[in-house]
Amino acid sequence: MATARSTIYEVASRSGVSTATVSRAMQGEDGMSAKTRDRVLAAANELAWVPDGRARGLATRRAGIVGILFHDLDASGEAEEESPLYLDEVIRGAERAATAGGDALLIAATRGRSGRELAFSVSGKVDGLVVLARSVSKPDIAALSRTLPIVTVAIRSRSNPFDDISVDIRGAMRGLVEHLIVVHGYRDLIFIGGPARSPDSMERFAGYRDALRTHQLPVPSSPYADGGFTEAGGARAVRALLTERIPEVIVCGNDEMAIGALGVLRTAKLAVPGDVAVTGFDDIASARHVRPTLTTVHQPMRDVGEQAVRMLLDRIVHPDAKRRAALLPTEPRIRRSCGCAVRTTPHRSSSTSTRATPAGRRLS
Amino acid sequence: MATARSTIYEVASRSGVSTATVSRAMQGEDGMSAKTRDRVLAAANELAWVPDGRARGLATRRAGIVGILFHDLDASGEAEEESPLYLDEVIRGAERAATAGGDALLIAATRGRSGRELAFSVSGKVDGLVVLARSVSKPDIAALSRTLPIVTVAIRSRSNPFDDISVDIRGAMRGLVEHLIVVHGYRDLIFIGGPARSPDSMERFAGYRDALRTHQLPVPSSPYADGGFTEAGGARAVRALLTERIPEVIVCGNDEMAIGALGVLRTAKLAVPGDVAVTGFDDIASARHVRPTLTTVHQPMRDVGEQAVRMLLDRIVHPDAKRRAALLPTEPRIRRSCGCAVRTTPHRSSSTSTRATPAGRRLS
DNA sequence: GTTACGTACGTAAGCGCTTACGTCAGGAAT
DNA sequence: ATTCCTGACGTAAGCGCTTACGTACGTAAC
Numbered sequence: 013m014a015t016a017r018s019t020i021y022e023v024a025s026r027s028g029v030s031t032a033t034v035s036r037a038m039q040g041e042d043g044m045s046a047k048t049r050d051r052v053l054a055a056a057n058e059l060a061w062v063p064d065g066r067a068r069g070l071a072t073r074r075a076g077i078v079g080i081l082f083h084d085l086d087a088s089g090e091a092e093e094e095s096p097l098y099l100d101e102v103i104r105g106a107e108r109a110a111t112a113g114g115d116a117l118l119i120a121a122t123r124g125r126s127g128r129e130l131a132f133s134v135s136g137k138v139d140g141l142v143v144l145a146r147s148v149s150k151p152d153i154a155a156l157s158r159t160l161p162i163v164t165v166a167i168r169s170r171s172n173p174f175d176d177i178s179v180d181i182r183g184a185m186r187g188l189v190e191h192l193i194v195v196h197g198y199r200d201l202i203f204i205g206g207p208a209r210s211p212d213s214m215e216r217f218a219g220y221r222d223a224l225r226t227h228q229l230p231v232p233s234s235p236y237a238d239g240g241f242t243e244a245g246g247a248r249a250v251r252a253l254l255t256e257r258i259p260e261v262i263v264c265g266n267d268e269m270a271i272g273a274l275g276v277l278r279t280a281k282l283a284v285p286g287d288v289a290v291t292g293f294d295d296i297a298s299a300r301h302v303r304p305t306l307t308t309v310h311q312p313m314r315d316v317g318e319q320a321v322r323m324l325l326d327r328i329v330h331p332d333a334k335r336r337a338a339l340l341p342t343e344p345r346i347r348r349s350c351g352c353a354v355r356t357t358p359h360r361s362s363s364t365s366t367r368a369t370p371a372g373r374r375l376s
Numbered sequence: 377m378a379t380a381r382s383t384i385y386e387v388a389s390r391s392g393v394s395t396a397t398v399s400r401a402m403q404g405e406d407g408m409s410a411k412t413r414d415r416v417l418a419a420a421n422e423l424a425w426v427p428d429g430r431a432r433g434l435a436t437r438r439a440g441i442v443g444i445l446f447h448d449l450d451a452s453g454e455a456e457e458e459s460p461l462y463l464d465e466v467i468r469g470a471e472r473a474a475t476a477g478g479d480a481l482l483i484a485a486t487r488g489r490s491g492r493e494l495a496f497s498v499s500g501k502v503d504g505l506v507v508l509a510r511s512v513s514k515p516d517i518a519a520l521s522r523t524l525p526i527v528t529v530a531i532r533s534r535s536n537p538f539d540d541i542s543v544d545i546r547g548a549m550r551g552l553v554e555h556l557i558v559v560h561g562y563r564d565l566i567f568i569g570g571p572a573r574s575p576d577s578m579e580r581f582a583g584y585r586d587a588l589r590t591h592q593l594p595v596p597s598s599p600y601a602d603g604g605f606t607e608a609g610g611a612r613a614v615r616a617l618l619t620e621r622i623p624e625v626i627v628c629g630n631d632e633m634a635i636g637a638l639g640v641l642r643t644a645k646l647a648v649p650g651d652v653a654v655t656g657f658d659d660i661a662s663a664r665h666v667r668p669t670l671t672t673v674h675q676p677m678r679d680v681g682e683q684a685v686r687m688l689l690d691r692i693v694h695p696d697a698k699r700r701a702a703l704l705p706t707e708p709r710i711r712r713s714c715g716c717a718v719r720t721t722p723h724r725s726s727s728t729s730t731r732a733t734p735a736g737r738r739l740s
Numbered sequence: 741g742t743t744a745c746g747t748a749c750g751t752a753a754g755c756g757c758t759t760a761c762g763t764c765a766g767g768a769a770t
Numbered sequence: 771a772t773t774c775c776t777g778a779c780g781t782a783a784g785c786g787c788t789t790a791c792g793t794a795c796g797t798a799a800c
Contacts, residue, residue, distance in 0.1 A: 017523050019755095019757085020757060021756080030780045031757075031781095032758080032759075032782095033778085033779060033780075034757095036758095039758090043778070044778070045777090045779095048778080048779080060519055060522035060523055061523075062496050062499050062500045063500055063757070065430075065500035066429075066430045066431075066434045066439055066757085067430075067755070067757035068756080069430035069757090069785090070755090070757070070784095070787085071756080071757045071784080072758065072785085075430055077482065084472070100464035100468075103464075103467070104464075104485075107483055107484065108448070108485070111487075116443075116483075116484055116501055117482065117483050117484070118441065118480050118481065118482050118483075119467070119480075119482075120481070121472070123475075132426050133426075133440075133478075135426050137430075137439070137441060155424055159425075159426055297660070297662050298661050298662050301635065301662040381786095383786055383787085384787060384788095394749070394750045394751075395750090395786090395788085396749070396750065396751080400749090407748070407749095409749095412748080427786085427787070428785090430787085431787035432786080432787055432788075434754095434755045434757085435755055435786080435788040436755085436788065437755070
């Protein structure tokens, strides 16, 4: 149990060489006699020695660690807001890319007001940082960038000077709504939005408007209601809606609200999609399991994580390359709730480069 | 964009003090004049200087980073196995505990055979390691432990010499099955298991047997079928079962298989729970959304992560304390599929110390 | 006015690596 | 037999911090 790390010096003396040689052996340099290398490696093994990452980092100016900063709503007790599940996908993707690049991934959640402090403490430990939207304030990001390469996720404002990876939310919602209009011929749609001031929420609504405009339908200036991105909020909004009228389709800003809507409609004895169609957004796991199965849009969150880290790794190597920004495409998941009669869809052939996430792999 | 980190020397000379003073100021030591401290802090601020974690780590012999090692099945293309969702919860919990303790969390997934290498590379970067079951081989864990404090998760064999956090799977399954027997009076149960050689799977079955034995029911020596912990596997097993007979209850080793079972039963026009009851295990998000809602057991995965890291932090400070192991309790989630007529259950009062995870917060 | 401390800060020795140079065999070329 | 490489390794100077000591100054006690 007593943990006494051994050092390169012990390994050196035990194998009768200098520390330089030990170092070279550990890095698999060439220009060494195989015999010497084996002796060194054997000694290292016997002593259970692993080069100290801190010392190595100090000497090479490279920690071999990249960080990702996100905002953990759930833990801050900040709101009733659902902890965003997609975060996990992003993190997994980031981990994968980091490991593939030979680095390790440091994760840190800002909560409430403590973001600033956290960010700076983390910044001393990593070679670069992926910063998710809403985790750190713009000025703080700017300050961090004075010491570190930064890649942002989902910060698409034109003024964002950093490399960025985002998902084409607006285009995705537009595509989904066009499906409703073109394929199903719906003309009477209602949009239930998320928190009014959330940029993400606004994007979704903008895509909705895009589609209506394109097809010469009346374009509302604001969502019918703010369902707060929660199941309960969605239910509430639909309950209110039903006291007024019954539209052809209820387009929801996310899956949670759509699921809430389905619940209310069932209670009201309205058939989905027979009497009303419903769509969601995000493709959470439950979307496949509610009845009817929910038509929605899948966001490639794992790809977001992967690409963000890959971009960061790149930026670390080429600090002066010109800024890059990527807009990742989404995948519609057409199921039953929009009115499509989906036969048991065969597994998609795995030929595309976009990897399916577990949630989407099997269709209901 | 050009990133030139400044050093303590620049801060020192800019504020007209020695590096020692700068260091002291950054650590908020007392025994300093407020004036000097402010000068130093101001200089640090102007230079956007953050102490280099590597150098600091080298000097203090403490990186301020703990790591967690898990196995990412999904990425290895190793099997059809579902990527274990609970992992995300564990990671989030671990992150929370690490951040709370002032440390950062490094995450790394072993995939396929590369685990060994990864583990050692990570071990140089952290102060301690949480190792999840199945991510690293026992001998490798032993080797790692020669350099680092280790806490294992879900390695409950009596020979495990390390601190461990596990969930009382066996007791949980036993409790669930007793509910079926005692409350509902079922006597004719069937168990669909996971991969036969998985220790986790075996635990679940053991709990099932415990319950039967206690109530003097016939105790099978093996599960009725191996559903591989997947939805498809569960469906397959139930399809086979139905060609033979219809039991009172189908107890599934996890939720995925239970959901597969529900699908097959629906197709077969069998009412759940009217004709057959079904139970799952794990309480994945979908369990609340399938119809009927699924009776299952919730595992406190977030707590697992939190406690593991807390234990590790403790171990780092007290390397010679005696070994500790904790067995975390689970929470049954009694819903409809077992035959209980669940009225809208009120929110549980938040008086218990066990925190509810998002998935369980709202009942259907 | 000395002595004796306490306070506030400076000095410099590491922490455990990497790597630019330097050294030293031994073989090729002359 | 010299000279000149070249390959294989050793030397030692950092990398950017922390911290045990040391020093200088001011204050209190006498």
